[in-house]
Amino acid sequence: xxxxxxxxxxxxxxxxxxxxxxxxxxxxxxxxxxxxxxxxxxxxxxxxxxxxxxxxxxxxxxxxxxxxxxxxxxxxxxxxxxxxxxxxxxxxxxxxxxxxxxxxxxxxxxxxxxxxxxxxxxxxxxxxxxxxxxxxxxxxxxxxxxxxxxxxxxxxxxxxxxx
Numbered sequence: 001x002x003x004x005x006x007x008x009x010x011x012x013x014x015x016x017x018x019x020x021x022x023x024x025x026x027x028x029x030x031x032x033x034x035x036x037x038x039x040x041x042x043x044x045x046x047x048x049x050x051x052x053x054x055x056x057x058x059x060x061x062x063x064x065x066x067x068x069x070x071x072x073x074x075x076x077x078x079x080x081x082x083x084x085x086x087x088x089x090x091x092x093x094x095x096x097x098x099x100x101x102x103x104x105x106x107x108x109x110x111x112x113x114x115x116x117x118x119x120x121x122x123x124x125x126x127x128x129x130x131x132x133x134x135x136x137x138x139x140x141x142x143x144x145x146x147x148x149x150x151x152x153x154x155x156x157x158x159x160x161x162x163x
Contacts, residue, residue: 001022001032001037003022003024004024004026004028005024005025005026005028006024006025007022007023007024007025008023008024008025008049008050008051008052008053009021009022009023009050009052009053009054009065010022010023011023011053011054011055012055013031013055013060014055014056014057014060015060016060018033018034018035019031019032019033019034019040020032020033020034021053021055021063023050023052023053023065024050025048025049025050025051026048026049026050027044027045027046027047027048027049027050027067028042028043028044028045028050029042029043029044029045029050029053029063029065029074030042030043041076041079043063043074043079043082044081045065045067045072045082046081046082047067047068047070047072048067048068049067049068050065050066050067051066051067051092051093051094051095052065052066052093052094052095052096052097053065053066053096054096054097054098055098056098056103057098057100057101057143058098058099058100058101058102058103059103060076061075061076061077062074062075062076062098062103063076064096064098064106065096066093066094066095066096066108067093068092068093069087069088069089069090069091069092069093070085070086070087070088070093071085071086071088071093071096071106071108071119072084072085073085073121084121086124088108088110088117088119089108089109089110089111089114089115089117091110091111091114092110092111092114093108093109093110093111094109094110094111095107095108095109095138095139096108096109097138097139097140097141097148098141099141099146099161100141100142100143100144101141101142101143101144101145101146102163103121104120104121104122104163105118105119105120105121105127105146105161105163106118106119106121107119107139107141107148107150109139109150114133115129115130115131115132116128116129116130116132116139116150116159117129117130118148118159118161127161127162128159128161130157130159132152132157137150137151137152138150138151139151146160146161146162146163147159147160147161148161
């Protein structure tokens with residue numbers, strides 16, 4: 001695949017083999033057929049830089065992205081413009097992950113020195129905010145239970161989220 005700007009996230013479709021989501025730093029998210037390399041759909045976040053994107057496992061019609069200080073969401077049933085955009089980290093959002101068990105919760109991490117937040121999307125309510133300095137790696141939700149693992153400098157933090 002040839003890109004117009006740096007690739008920031010790559011995600012396989014949770015259920016359809018061969019569908020690949022590629023998020024570019026320019027704010028464009030594209031879906032491709034990996035068998036014949038043909039484009040399926042492109043989404044424009046209308047801002048940059050895009051630093052992270054994720055495909056919802058609980059509802060594969062939803063895509064979210066960390067763009068500048070915003071969390072941007074798309075509903076692929078009406079993909080022309082973002083369906084939701086809200087500021088989560090004023091100094092910049094660098095990582096975003098949907099809960100694997102439900103489409104209601106999104107975890108986001110701000111740029112170094114910021115916080116880890118878990119937000120209930122429909123209510124736009126922050127249900128957890130950890131002001132710990134998150135320096136490193138990534139974040140991953142457990143597939144079935146509400147546990148979130150977050151990589152940090154030389155440790156992994158585990159959080160049980162009350163759903």
